[in-house]
Amino acid sequence: MKRNSYLSLGASGTLALTLILFLGLLSIQFLSGQIVDSLKNKIDISAYFKIDATESQILAVKQDLEGYKLVDSVTYISRDQALADFKARHQDDQNIRDSLSQLDSNPLQASLNVKSKDPSQYVDIVKFLEANKFRSTIDKINFYENQGVIDRIQSISSGVSNWGLVVTLLVGLIAILVTFNTIRLTIYNQKQEIEIMRLVGASNWYIRGPYLAEGGLYGLFAALVALLIFYPIVYLVSGKIENFVTSVNIFSYFFHNIIQVSLLTILLGVVLGVVSSFITISKHLKI
Amino acid sequence: MSLSCIGLFAAVCERNIPAIRPSVQHKSFMIKFHNIKKIYDGSYVALDNINLEIKAGEFISIVGTSGAGKSTLLRMLTREDRPTSGEVLVEGVNLADLPDSEIPFLRRKIGTVYQDFKLLSRKTAFENVAFALEVAGEGEHDVAIDVAQILAVVGLAGKSNNFPHQMSGGEKQRLAIARAMIHRPKIILADEPTGNLDLVNSYDVVKLLEKINELGTTVVLATHDDRIVNTIKKRVVTMDKGRIVRDQQGSGKYVI
Numbered sequence: 001m002k003r004n005s006y007l008s009l010g011a012s013g014t015l016a017l018t019l020i021l022f023l024g025l026l027s028i029q030f031l032s033g034q035i036v037d038s039l040k041n042k043i044d045i046s047a048y049f050k051i052d053a054t055e056s057q058i059l060a061v062k063q064d065l066e067g068y069k070l071v072d073s074v075t076y077i078s079r080d081q082a083l084a085d086f087k088a089r090h091q092d093d094q095n096i097r098d099s100l101s102q103l104d105s106n107p108l109q110a111s112l113n114v115k116s117k118d119p120s121q122y123v124d125i126v127k128f129l130e131a132n133k134f135r136s137t138i139d140k141i142n143f144y145e146n147q148g149v150i151d152r153i154q155s156i157s158s159g160v161s162n163w164g165l166v167v168t169l170l171v172g173l174i175a176i177l178v179t180f181n182t183i184r185l186t187i188y189n190q191k192q193e194i195e196i197m198r199l200v201g202a203s204n205w206y207i208r209g210p211y212l213a214e215g216g217l218y219g220l221f222a223a224l225v226a227l228l229i230f231y232p233i234v235y236l237v238s239g240k241i242e243n244f245v246t247s248v249n250i251f252s253y254f255f256h257n258i259i260q261v262s263l264l265t266i267l268l269g270v271v272l273g274v275v276s277s278f279i280t281i282s283k284h285l286k287i
Numbered sequence: 288m289s290l291s292c293i294g295l296f297a298a299v300c301e302r303n304i305p306a307i308r309p310s311v312q313h314k315s316f317m318i319k320f321h322n323i324k325k326i327y328d329g330s331y332v333a334l335d336n337i338n339l340e341i342k343a344g345e346f347i348s349i350v351g352t353s354g355a356g357k358s359t360l361l362r363m364l365t366r367e368d369r370p371t372s373g374e375v376l377v378e379g380v381n382l383a384d385l386p387d388s389e390i391p392f393l394r395r396k397i398g399t400v401y402q403d404f405k406l407l408s409r410k411t412a413f414e415n416v417a418f419a420l421e422v423a424g425e426g427e428h429d430v431a432i433d434v435a436q437i438l439a440v441v442g443l444a445g446k447s448n449n450f451p452h453q454m455s456g457g458e459k460q461r462l463a464i465a466r467a468m469i470h471r472p473k474i475i476l477a478d479e480p481t482g483n484l485d486l487v488n489s490y491d492v493v494k495l496l497e498k499i500n501e502l503g504t505t506v507v508l509a510t511h512d513d514r515i516v517n518t519i520k521k522r523v524v525t526m527d528k529g530r531i532v533r534d535q536q537g538s539g540k541y542v543i
Contacts (some may be wrong), residue, residue, distance in 0.1 A: 034476075096373050146424035153432065192407070192408075193407060195405070196390075196406075196418075196424055197405060197418075198394070199365070199394060199399055199405065200394065200395075200419040200422055200466070201391045201392065201393075201394035201419075201422065201423060201470070202422035203388075203391045203422070204387075204388070204391070204393060206422055
């Protein structure tokens, strides 16, 4: 096999590259999915009530909202609660604590925080609020508009995915060609043995077998190499991504799913190898 | 070739002997070429209207100069090639009707011997013969016994572990014959088996083929070696430019 070692490395190498690109594509899809999800969770409506609104009025509005089918949850933050939260958030800031201690009364308003099941429904919820009988007690309605950002992210993500897919397919094609060529050389080198096998009455699958196995082995080896390269890279990059977008730990995702990811990669590698081998055999092995 | 070898040979080939009588009675011919034409590239006529019948157990020599079509005709029998028109029948079965998956089984029933021996250079004598059994899926135990027997029969018992490059031309051809015989085929095709051998070795190979024939195997020998054909004194068919020009049924001599 020594004569073939560089060729075999070439075949496995290009197959490994294809698989790494494929895994990269998976990562991008996962990442963008996670980012979109976390943004979706940040969407909510906050309705701030005037200082003189009574708690019973606020709770009435809350009940109405909870009865509205598009609403998922409503959280009531009283003025006292708002002040306590504010103090807690800024406990390290001396300036703010000084200013607070100088206040006679609580300047903060009570609010209702509304979350919906579907980000696109917020407009309807706002309309509902506007029509509520206690609308006069509401000072302002804050609608954190994330939908545009989400749309942009999704279109970027699908753009990258599509291009990524094209590149992966191209590299995959090259990998198949390289494997094809490598196996073709093996067949050529063993022409004498193959001819004798045919004359002596070996069945077709007996002759094909070793070459299909060769292709499969290239694929298997490529898959292992791809995984060995991919996981360390993900580990290194994961920390940096987490700084950028919190709550998205890409490494833990791939680590927890390591069995599925590995099996998928191995399966893909072996299939690619065997398919290239089969094409070579059909073209070059006269049976 | 000692007498004990021949005796051993007979014992080993005993499966063939009962086969002769029924096949002579029930089937008229072992091999039949009917109106065979083979044209290459649309214009070169390699075989022109060949009609030939070979009975079971016959020893037939097909002679002629190079290019007469002898090898082409033999290739039809193993489905290495197909006629442009006409039928090739082996044991009554039209080879054109054989599906591709059956071809390996056909080839196991026909032993072939060639001028260039076609031995695997990286395998020993034993392994070369065993290979033919392995591809048919035989178990290891049976392989060892059969191979040892057949090597003894062709006189190569002491050379089991030698490689082809360590053997003389005559020994290599005898090894090729051993491999051809390992499946106890009903037909042996020998295409210029003595082409690379000297006179003494050629004679030995032909004698071996004659012994194989005596025990029931149909032998088709294609050759342009007149010296050996004249010693066999059996049926000789002469071919020239793709046609059969003479068919001497018995005591044939190499005559063009």
